[in-house]
Amino acid sequence: MKPLCFVALGDSLTEGIGDPVDEGWRGWAALLAEGLGAREGAVREGAAHEGAVRFHNLAVSGSQTGDVLDRQLPVALELRPDLVSVVVGVNDTLRCTFDIRAVAARLDEVYAAAARHGAQLLTACLPDPGAMLGLPGALARPLARRQRAVNAVVHALSERYAAVHLHLSDDEWVADRALWSADRLHPGERGHRLVAARFHALLAARGLAAGSPPSCEPQLPSPTRSASLLWLATEGTGWVARRCTDLLPQLLTLAADEVRHQVRGSSARLDLSATHAVTAALAALTVAEQPDAA
Template sequence: MRNGYLRFAALGDSTTVGLGDPVPGGGWRGWARLLAESLRSSYDVSFCNVAISGATASIVREQQLEAALAHRPDLASLLVGVNDTLRSTWDPARLREDLLAIAGSLDAIGAILMTARWHDHGAVLGLPRMLVRPIGERIEVVNAVYDEIHEQYGGLRLDLALLPEVARRECWSIDRFHPSEVGHRALARAWGEQLRAAGYEFALPSLEPAGGCPPSWRRDMAWMVIEGAPWFGRRARDLGPWAVRRAIGAGR
């Protein structure tokens, strides 16, 4: 594919925000920015990241989609759905409606969709089996919707469960929920390989840590105290009782 002007819009939740990949001076970088920077080796890239930490599919539709459409992207990544599975307000029909509406709107303006099939986050987190099983069932519902989107609109997609990096501890931040810098770089590289296979010509994102903001247990612990622990506390109060009831019921 010839070099030229390329518009890239990234929609989603904290993974696309870049949580787990801090930069000096504060803030986050993440896989989408790493990919955009690599694309700039061959293209004049206009990058728009509208992702929001904690976003569900409905939040992407209501608060991110309009800005993404206004960017008129050639490439549009849509990685969301895990937060939906971690709420007691879980509504598979609403999830499907929102994701299909988002994908359809992006496809209608000519954007190439970039979507993913999710791995089982519960297993990576090391949760008890009685909790992992029901969460995994919800993840499969989300994946089925993304299968439908890919069948209907095509585009590029990653099956995260097949990436060997998912099983590597160093690819996860201290909370084991968000990628570390190494994990974000692996994700950017995987997307880069997908784009190269689709005909885009550019230097692949590097897998080597930049070293600008080296790992720090003090920073990690501060993040867990300020952000991570409260997040897990909210999810435990919200999802925990349902997951336990569901697991007990399945075991009978």
């Protein structure tokens, strides 16, 4: 019996940041892998126990959709995976080069390649970083709008490729601080365990998870509010600066535009424009796939 091969692609969320073990990170994907096999449980990097799971985590902190397409996907396909998770997009929203049409095209290419190779896709929509960091409204709303656009694309493409899709952008998930690490941007151990358990339930419903679901109870205590505030005061500003160096001037411009529309009572135009951009991005993919269509 061939072991199931599970390959995880994405950024820091999938890399496991926020869920420390020994001297590294574990994360939701590794926890999920442990619950997929019927016998031995998951083992890292290619052990070939019958009925077990070969798990490869190719996710790298800071990755954008282009990194997944150009660097991670080719390695993943060489592993001949049965299961591929693709959870990415937040870092794209933090760049001045953000273009929802380009994001949609990259994700479509990644999803299509995995599907062509017979792999089952796992995807997720994500909360926006502005809400997680508690940025002021004028700064947070442009980022939220971008993340909603990415999520809309992920929703549409997940349906197109019959992906197992998990909703992680709901208010309940975002508001429960016990699920998040001190940095307020990555899940803590409890959050990673919850993501793994939710994916496991969805896979089990399709007959794709033969093992026991991951426990949702953490082994380490959740970070305190004071720890979160300390991180924000000491490292948080630096993290945002590193991720948003090229975005900050543009974000200030977007914030000023946000305020102008709010004063005029025309904020709905910004939302409508973002919706049209998503529609155009998805329509472009349809045209590209059907060049002979009238």
